Amino acid sequence: MISFDTIREAHDRIRPYIHRTAVLTNHTINDRAGADLFFKCENFQKIGAFKARGGLNAVLQVAENKEGAAITTHSSGNHAQAVAFAARQVGLPAYIVMPRTAPQVKKEAVRGYGAEIIECEPTLDAREAGVREVMERTGAVLVHPFDDDRVIAGQATATKELLEDFGLEKTFDTILAPVGGGGLLSGTSLATHFMSPTTRVIAGEPEGAADAVLSFRSGRVEKAPYINTIADGLMTTLSERTLGIIREHVTEILTVSDAEIIAAMRLVWERMKIVIEPSCAVPLAAVLKHKDQFAGQKIGIILTGGNVDLGKLPF
Amino acid sequence: MISFDTIREAHDRIRPYIHRTAVLTNHTINDRAGADLFFKCENFQKIGAFKARGGLNAVLQVAENKEGAAITTHSSGNHAQAVAFAARQVGLPAYIVMPRTAPQVKKEAVRGYGAEIIECEPTLDAREAGVREVMERTGAVLVHPFDDDRVIAGQATATKELLEDFGLEKTFDTILAPVGGGGLLSGTSLATHFMSPTTRVIAGEPEGAADAVLSFRSGRVEKAPYINTIADGLMTTLSERTLGIIREHVTEILTVSDAEIIAAMRLVWERMKIVIEPSCAVPLAAVLKHKDQFAGQKIGIILTGGNVDLGKLPF
Structure with a gap:
């Protein structure tokens, strides 16, 4: 069970290793959305994504408790970098299983942190094997990308900072995060529940990896009807653990098309002048798609990462 | 003659309309350069570029002094947006002469500020006609993109902020800016001269628009031997006015190739997760090309803008 103390302890543990990332706003995007959006810029985080938080919180504890002589994980990208980065901080070897289809820039970054990459086919079975x-x-000890309370508590610290920097005397109407395996969404919804209980948490999910919306409805971990999306960080399915937290603390999961994701990504690049990856644009795409639902609200959005392969842009 | 008071007054005049942009640093880029770089992020400025400063300082004075019923200028892009934006602030019509080859995204932005665009051939003669x-x-009254003391004093405020935010008790070894017509470089070198007189100012210029380096040497306004560069904001030649200031206050002009510009631009996008345009990457390209010269220095770099056409990226 993750309590507010768990999240506070995670934050204290990882604080020396992470950036307290900026919260940015943009007039043009507010006008476009008809709402006041506050973007928590985890694309500026160490390794270029929020995953540094969860990876550090887990790996620092593995090292502290001497649970193993090395770290391993499987990941399509950002969690791979997070674990490689965290393992280097504590001086443990890291072995990262990555699908051969993962963006080149992410593989290079993992190697840059001194980790060894084991390539596999892009299926969950191959990754787990x-x-x-x-x-x-x-x-090696496994640090799972999302099915791990230590990882979830680490991811929750992004929302803790967003709420603190927004001002705890003020209240967001809604906080949005994307959902893949559900680690970030679990952490986001838990931090919001403890710190700003009247704020609704809503997730964005790609139509081309629409498992969470099914699982949320049925209460069982479902597979997506098909996988075909540019949001390469959101292709995984929930676990029992993340589904349980999400069913308890999340209000709704909204799906968006790849065209909507690309348009939102482009809007952020052009207007905010910051680099975000496709997965990262999913919540904004959901807000722009459902303007009536969000009109006039104060909205926090976790911008999850900026590790995009510049050689393969969708514009 | 531009004094420190001129720059201070310009800053007071435009402050309500501009952002005080962030100064960012990046470990990886520092490691790569072997120096401590402080990036003044004018890509986050209103209209996406420092040009908002000079445009506002001039247009606000035109309106204040009732010098004319409209504003006009010619520009390949960012100054066009700056004048359109500034004219809208004071409620004057703006007529912008733009080469037909200017990036589409810049033309759209100019129209978005309510200005009228007059397209012309991409030559200085056609623009002036x-x-x-x-x-x-x-x-209409002309607000020239760089041959205007009010514009130069406005551009100087970016360096004034950089020096103030770095801390006036500390000293940069070098401040770098790109050079096109020389408005920014003049303002940069004047602000540095008044506020941090031991700091050297060095310019970066594309090999494919190498007029300033020739003029700096000969003392006359020279034309480039040829124009062929991705840095579309730096194709213009100096004026007598900007050459005079630059000869007095700038130490050196370093040239870089388009390949070096693109590599520096890509490094900033990938590592800092911010969007900068090719012209903006020129000073960093110069630092990376001449590492020995800058080794161990504290260096300020004006990142000039982020208005890049995402449909035409060089990666």
């Missing part, structure tokens, strides 16, 4: 092999061979 | 025609037809 890869991790098992590494654990047997090296004695 | 266009402006003359507008002045005769509408009685």
Whole structure:
């Protein structure tokens, strides 16, 4: 069980290693949305994404408790970098199982942090098999990308900072985050529940990886009907753990098309002059798609990351 | 003659209309350069570029002194937006002469500020003829992109803020800015001269628009041997006015190739997660090209703008 103390302790633990990222606003995008948007810029975070938070919170505890001689994980990108980065901070070797289709820029960054990459086919089965092999061979401890309370508590610290910097005397009507495996969304909804209980938490999910919206409805972990989206960070399915938290603390999951994701991403690049990756644009795409629902609201949006392959842009 | 008071007054005049933009740093880029770089992020400025400062300082004075019933200028992009934006603030019509080759995103932004665009061939002669025609037809006052003390004093305020935010008790070894017509470089070198006289000012210029380096050497306004560069904001030549200031207060002009510009631009996008336009990457390209010269220095760099056409990226 993750309490507010768990999140506070996570924040104290990782604070020396992370940036307290800026919260930016933009007049043009507010006009376009008809709402006041506050963007928590985790694209400026270490490794270029919020995942540094969860990776650090888990890996620092593995090292502190001497749970193993190495770290392993599987990830399509940002969690891979997060674990590689965190392992380097504590001086442990890291073995990262990555689908061969992961963006080149993310693979290079993982190697840049001194980790070893084990490539696999882009399926969950292949990724999990890869991790098992590494654990047997090296004695590494798995830091799962989302099915881990320590990772979830780490991700929650982004929302804790957003709420603190917005001002705890003020209240967001809504906070939005994207959902893939649900680690960030779980952390976002827990931090909001503890710190700003009247604020609704809403998730954005790509139409081309629409598992969470099904699971949210049925109460069971469902698979997406198909996987086909530019949002390469959001292709994974929920776990029992994240589904449980999300069903308890999240109001709604809104789906958006790749065209809507690309338009929102482009709007942020052109108007805010910041680099965000496609997965990161999903919540803004949801706000722009459902303007009536969000009209006049004060809205917090977690901008999750900026690790985009500049050689493969969708514009 | 521009004094420190002129720059201070310009800053007071435009302050209500502009952003005090962030000064960012980046570990990876510092490691790459072997120096401590402080980036003044004018890509986050109103209209996406420092040009808002000079445009406002001139247009606000035109309106205050009732010098004319409209504003005109010629510009390949950012100054066009700046004048359109500034004219809207004071409620004057703006007529902007733009080369037909200017980036689409800049033309759209100019129209978005309510200005009228007059397209012309991409030569200085055609631009000046266009402006003359507008002045005769509408009685508009010209706000020249750089050959104007009010514009230069406005551009100087970016360096004034950089020096203030860096801390006036500390000293930059070098401040760098790109050079096109020389308005920004003149303002940068004047502000540095008045506020931090031991700091050297060095300019970056594209090899494919290498007029300033020639003029700096000969003391006469020279034309570039050829114009062929991705840095679309730096194609203009100096004026007598800007050459005079630059010869007095600038130490050196370093040239860089388009390949070096694109590599520096990509480094900023990938590592700082901010959008900058090619012209904006020229000073960093110069620092990375001449590492020995800048090793161990504290360096201020004016990041001039982020108005890049996302449909025409060089990666």
